[in-house]
Amino acid sequence: MKRRTFLQQTSAAASASYLGIPLIKSQKDSYRIVLIGSGWWGMNILREAVRSGKVKLVGLCDVDQSQLKKAADEVKEWNGESPKWYTDYRQCIEDAQPEIAIVATPDHWHALPTIAAINAGAHVYVEKPISHTVLEGAAMLKAARTNERVVQVGTHRRASPHMIAGMDFLKSGKVGKVTSAKCFVNRSGNPGEPTPDSEAPAGLDWDMWVGPAPMQPFNEKIHPKGFRQFLDFANGTIGDWGIHWFDQVLWWTEEKFPTSVFSTGGRYMKQDNTDAPDTQLAAFDFEEFTCFWEHKLMAANANEQHDIGCYFYGTEGTLHLGWRDGWSFYPSKKSGQEIHMDPDVNEPDFQNIKELWADFMDSIENKKRPMCDIENGYHATNMSLLAMISMKLGRSVQWDGHQVINDSEATALLQRPYRAPWIYPS
Numbered sequence: 001m002k003r004r005t006f007l008q009q010t011s012a013a014a015s016a017s018y019l020g021i022p023l024i025k026s027q028k029d030s031y032r033i034v035l036i037g038s039g040w041w042g043m044n045i046l047r048e049a050v051r052s053g054k055v056k057l058v059g060l061c062d063v064d065q066s067q068l069k070k071a072a073d074e075v076k077e078w079n080g081e082s083p084k085w086y087t088d089y090r091q092c093i094e095d096a097q098p099e100i101a102i103v104a105t106p107d108h109w110h111a112l113p114t115i116a117a118i119n120a121g122a123h124v125y126v127e128k129p130i131s132h133t134v135l136e137g138a139a140m141l142k143a144a145r146t147n148e149r150v151v152q153v154g155t156h157r158r159a160s161p162h163m164i165a166g167m168d169f170l171k172s173g174k175v176g177k178v179t180s181a182k183c184f185v186n187r188s189g190n191p192g193e194p195t196p197d198s199e200a201p202a203g204l205d206w207d208m209w210v211g212p213a214p215m216q217p218f219n220e221k222i223h224p225k226g227f228r229q230f231l232d233f234a235n236g237t238i239g240d241w242g243i244h245w246f247d248q249v250l251w252w253t254e255e256k257f258p259t260s261v262f263s264t265g266g267r268y269m270k271q272d273n274t275d276a277p278d279t280q281l282a283a284f285d286f287e288e289f290t291c292f293w294e295h296k297l298m299a300a301n302a303n304e305q306h307d308i309g310c311y312f313y314g315t316e317g318t319l320h321l322g323w324r325d326g327w328s329f330y331p332s333k334k335s336g337q338e339i340h341m342d343p344d345v346n347e348p349d350f351q352n353i354k355e356l357w358a359d360f361m362d363s364i365e366n367k368k369r370p371m372c373d374i375e376n377g378y379h380a381t382n383m384s385l386l387a388m389i390s391m392k393l394g395r396s397v398q399w400d401g402h403q404v405i406n407d408s409e410a411t412a413l414l415q416r417p418y419r420a421p422w423i424y425p426s
């Protein structure tokens with residue numbers, strides 16, 4: 001693999017295509033749009049939304065005033081417009097009356113704002129994983145269908161030109177009969193050390209940030225961005241990264257969901273104050289194949305070519321679909337030819353939001369299901385969530401696509417109590 005070569009190509013292409021190009025001023029008949037959660041990824045999405053020229057920003061919402069200010073300052077630089085700020089998504093939706101809402105809050109805060117926006121008539125672009133517990137996702141799917149709104153999930157890899165080519169290759173049969181797939185994230189890391197709790201910074205409404213999750217002191221490791229490794233707010237690496245690769249597996253197979261899930265793992269190395277597993281394995285039984293998950297946060301795959309992505313193991317060879325390393329096919333026969341395609345991604349952060357946003361707009365305009373429809377996001381997210389349930393219980397969970405079969409303890413874990421006054425969506 002010519003890793004160095006393609007990384008250089010990618011960043012050169014990215015800086016030419018993305019940076020320094022002025023954003024387009026919104027037009028009169030543009031869709032009214034709000035951003036709920038104006039942090040790192042929310043702003044990545046908003047840039048592409050505004051760049052599309054089809055939206056007018058009518059509200060920025062965040063519970064942290066410093067995040068809001070940063071976002072508003074950037075928006076002003078684009079086109080001189082000062083967006084209105086909100087610190088409560090309910091007020092934002094009521095006041096700004098969006099036709100489109102982007103929801104890029106931490107995972108435990110995806111369900112309620114998404115459902116509120118849909119119920120108010122907006123189409124929604126919601127980040128992955130769609131939910132923190134399974135029944136939140138079911139309620140989001142139901143809201144989307146009942147209100148006939150387009151709900152796009154941020155699994156932008158379905159919109160990546162190189163991933164589309166890799167998937168075409170896989171579906172063409174050139175990998176042969178695929179009997180297993182392995183999704184994985186392996187990274188070098190260290191044990192770390194605990195970060196003490198502290199006062200929430202001025203301007204952050206910590207009570208609102210915690211929202212429906214159990215109340216706890218502010219800790220700077222949680223916000224911003226760090227919530228991923230705290231189980232009250234997210235589901236660790238399998239919840240954060242797993243969904244991207246499970247989505248690739250579900251994109252390939254005609255089966256909608258696994259029928260049985262088993263997962264094991266633990267915290268064997270981490271000594272910081274996060275609580276998600278640093279090591280986890282999972283097995284998902286489908287009718288025609290088995291899908292595996294593996295993550296290790298202390299060791300990249302020193303002996304393997306790839307640290308992240310998914311392998312499809314077929315009778316003709318192995319296909320690797322990756323991130324910054326594009327995709328590669330390794331034939332089983334020694335005489336066979338390796339095939340490789342570089343990634344075709346945008347800056348910042350090697351993503352394909354622009355392409356996914358274009359599909360979102362097209363789906364709204366043509367009243368069709370988007371490529372990362374909420375139902376796809378629901379099934380991909382559920383693979384992570386069911387694995388977490390299995391790991392907690394120490395046994396496999398049988399699944400019919402919407403309900404756990406014959407296991408009341410696992411069924412109870414499909415949701416969790418919400419902290420008042422928040423009410424679990426139904």
Ligand SMILES: NC(=O)c1ccc[n+]([C@@H]2O[C@H](COP(=O)([O-])OP(=O)(O)OC[C@H]3O[C@@H](n4cnc5c(N)ncnc54)[C@H](O)[C@@H]3O)[C@@H](O)[C@H]2O)c1
Nearest residue numbers: 037039040041062063064067104105107127128154224225
């Ligand atoms: N699709 C992708 O490739 C991709 C990449 C990165 C992040 N994400 C997803 O985007 C989401 C946000 O991640 P991030 O890294 O940008 O986190 P972040 O911490 O940078 O941003 C989240 C923002 O949401 C705000 N927030 C919290 N509760 C809120 C509420 N009730 N109402 C309004 N705002 C609230 C926080 O204050 C914060 O500013 C996550 O779900 C993450 O999984 C997706």
